[in-house]
Amino acid sequence: MRGLTISAHGGLDRLELRDDLPVPALESDTQVRVRILAAALNHLDLFVVGGLPNVHIVAPWIVGSDAMGTVDAVGSAVSGLGVGDRVLINPGLSDRTCAYCLEGEQPLCPRFGILGEHLPGTMTDYVVLPATNVRRVDDAADPVVGAAFTLSTLTAWRMLVSRARVQRGEHVLIWGIGGGVALACLQIAKLLGAFVTVTSSSDEKLARAVALGADETIDHRGVDVGREMRARTAKRGVDVVVDSVGEATWSQSLGALGRRGRLVTCGGTSGPMVTTDVRRLFWNQWSILGSTMGNDAEFDAIVEHFRAGRLHPPIDGVYPLDDARSAFERMASGRQFGKLVVRIGS
Numbered sequence: 001m002r003g004l005t006i007s008a009h010g011g012l013d014r015l016e017l018r019d020d021l022p023v024p025a026l027e028s029d030t031q032v033r034v035r036i037l038a039a040a041l042n043h044l045d046l047f048v049v050g051g052l053p054n055v056h057i058v059a060p061w062i063v064g065s066d067a068m069g070t071v072d073a074v075g076s077a078v079s080g081l082g083v084g085d086r087v088l089i090n091p092g093l094s095d096r097t098c099a100y101c102l103e104g105e106q107p108l109c110p111r112f113g114i115l116g117e118h119l120p121g122t123m124t125d126y127v128v129l130p131a132t133n134v135r136r137v138d139d140a141a142d143p144v145v146g147a148a149f150t151l152s153t154l155t156a157w158r159m160l161v162s163r164a165r166v167q168r169g170e171h172v173l174i175w176g177i178g179g180g181v182a183l184a185c186l187q188i189a190k191l192l193g194a195f196v197t198v199t200s201s202s203d204e205k206l207a208r209a210v211a212l213g214a215d216e217t218i219d220h221r222g223v224d225v226g227r228e229m230r231a232r233t234a235k236r237g238v239d240v241v242v243d244s245v246g247e248a249t250w251s252q253s254l255g256a257l258g259r260r261g262r263l264v265t266c267g268g269t270s271g272p273m274v275t276t277d278v279r280r281l282f283w284n285q286w287s288i289l290g291s292t293m294g295n296d297a298e299f300d301a302i303v304e305h306f307r308a309g310r311l312h313p314p315i316d317g318v319y320p321l322d323d324a325r326s327a328f329e330r331m332a333s334g335r336q337f338g339k340l341v342v343r344i345g346s
């Protein structure tokens with residue numbers, strides 16, 4: 001079996017395509033094996049290659065979290081899935097026995113793990129995972145789009161719908177349009193009926209975001225986005241800020257927030273340490289919301305939107321498995337607008 005692997009952390013030159021990996025077997029009767037048709041990159045993949053604290057890999061470690069494929073083997077206790085079914089994969093795995101899991105809040109599970117980060121990844125020919133982590137879609141569904149869909153959209157859905165509870169007519173500010181989660185947030189915010197401002201340092205990305213429904217844009221180079229948003233809203237500020245940039249943008253995000261505003265984050269790509277003036281936090285009655293991945297109900301919700309064609313990720317480029325490193329280099333450059341997908345099976 002082929003697989004894009006690393007055997008040690010470091011730069012992208014650590015990525016190695018191997019063709020001598022064993023095909024994984026079902027380890028329980030509640031699992032399925034999926035033959036991967038396409039896999040997609042997330043920023044997480046760059047962190048995995050570079051090394052993450054408290055995450056240990058076993059060499060050769062298969063990278064990749066997102067994928068779409070067809071069911072290839074089915075455990076005897078699995079119902080509703082058969083060999084040949086085309087499926088979307090939720091890369092978040094939990095123990096399904098703790099109090100959070102029983103409450104339906106799998107991303108809070110103490111044993112929560114993500115394919116490619118805590119468990120072998122998806123940039124390979126076959127993946128074994130619990131049947132509860134896959135959902136059937138139409139046989140004609142495009143594997144490139146399906147692979148690009150799940151992690152970003154699931155993350156964005158939980159951020160905006162479950163955590164920030166964006167309402168029709170609210171004003172949402174999204175930093176750094178072009179990445180998978182930011183673009184999914186744009187599409188979901190528009191689906192919810194919000195007014196959306198997006199930022200970028202690229203005029204081309206801002207123009208493309210407008211074509212996808214963004215109401216307003218800010219070129220954030222040399223601009224204090226907080227002040228700019230207050231000026232544009234007659235000092236009122238916005239209702240929700242989506243900030244997964246962290247250190248570089250946090251104070252501007254708070255500057256943009258109106259009273260009762262919510263800042264929602266799923267990461268800190270520029271650095272993790274931020275400062276918040278607690279006086280402004282309580283006086284303005286802000287909420288600072290963390291969010292990660294999504295639960296089963298949220299997975300079901302986004303799969304319904306996928307099936308109906310209402311949510312679909314923009315694709316930046318598609319690469320063959322033997323040139324997957326180029327996709328990683330493009331991700332590292334930050335120049336992409338939309339998802340980078342690696343085609344694996346046919």
Ligand SMILES: [Zn+2]
Nearest residue numbers: 096098101109
């Ligand atoms: Zn659990």
